[in-house]
Amino acid sequence: MLIDAAAMAGVFLVWLFVGSMFLPGARVAVEDAEGNPVSYRLNGLALYLLTALAVAAAHLGGWFSLSALYSHFFALFAVANLFAFALSGWLYWRGARKHRQHGFWRGFYYGTELNPSLLGVDLKMFSYRPSLIGLALLNASFAVVQYETHGRITLAMALYQALGFIYVLNYFQFERGMLRTWDIVSERFGWMLVWGDYALVPFFYCIAGWWLVDAAGPAMHPVFAAGIALLFGFGFWLFRGANSQKDRFKNDPGAMIWGKPAESLDGRLLVSGFWGIGRHLNYTGEICIYLAFALTTGFSSWVPYLLPAWIASLLWHRSRRDERRCRAKYGQLWARYRQRVPCCMIPFVY
DSSP states (O other): OHHHHHHHHHHHHHHHHHHHHHSOOEEEEEEOTTSOEEEEEEOHHHHHHHHHHHHHHHHHTTSOOTHHHHHTHHHHHHHHHHHHHHHHHHHHHHHHTTOTTSOHHHHHHHOSOSSOEETTEEHHHHTHHHHHHHHHHHHHHHHHHHHHHHSSOOHHHHHHHHHHHHHHHHHHHTGGGGGGSHHHHTOOOSHHHHHIIIIIHHHHTTHHHHHHTTOOSSOOOHHHHHHHHHHHHHHHHHHHHHHHHHHHHHHOTTOEETTEEOOEETTTEEOSGGGGTOTTHHHHHHHHHHHHHHHTTTTSOSGGGHHHHHHHHHHHHHHHHHHHHHHHHHTHHHHHHHHHSOOSSSTTTO
16 A cells, blocks of 8 residues: 555656646745745646646546545555655755755755756755645545545535645745745745645644545535635635735835725835734734634534644744744834834734
8 A cells, every 4th residue: 555655656746747847837036035046937826736636537437536535544544654755865965965954854844955956847846746636646545535435515515625735726826926925035944844735734633524535424515605605714814814915015114905005114014904904914814814724614522623733833833933034134123113113923912
């Protein structure tokens, strides 16, 4: 089973890597934290849709069953872990030749290079593709297995599939916005990000879908389903809206936000829109999204709620790190911003 899982993972990664090399897409160049220009080919949306069509055709044609992802789940997880450690070791080895100031453990964990590339493909940006497309395929396998086992797709599973598809599709629609995130601009690429991309996200973030395959208990009431959809929509509006406002402001300090020209402190820190209400409301929106995923499972178990709990703790910790970095970068200007926008993630509360 491990060999079969390794073969599936290998074909998947090669497919995505070759697609990242050759599929058409806009070329965008940005500067990293060290001032070096880095070029990215933004063809993730085309790659995602082409992969979905190819897998659907293979499944419907009888050449490959999506249920194999479910039956090989733990073997695939083991392969993902082995690959993450191997890739991290290779990244450390190639980076240590240029950056000998990094000790092994720190260099292996955090990475030694900001933007390692292979055959013209930026590996850090690329790794979001197997991460999120892999998550989408695992989610789809749960629906297939539920249908094959029980002869139907429940409302809860259908809702979960719709929300998951929208979430991944939207990431690739706004892939350009990732180029301004902290992970891409400033984080070195080592085990921390590698393991998160290849093992944590696809195999942990799908926990609600896994739970729904054989979920017992009463059927989901349509009103409850509508409430979950509203929570997801609210979180999505908050998450995507805040990130979009920041991205528009960085591209054009005079951009219109909520019908008015953007207001800022010294032209550097945005205080319009969401950023005039809370300093990290994009994180709050993301927590709402993952809470909506967990709520599709009902309240029969606490296990699916490990995901929003993990996301909340992760993003709270990241918000603290962001605060320290911004204080170091902006100095007194950041203190002024905190006075102007005193709340962090929950307006009028925290």
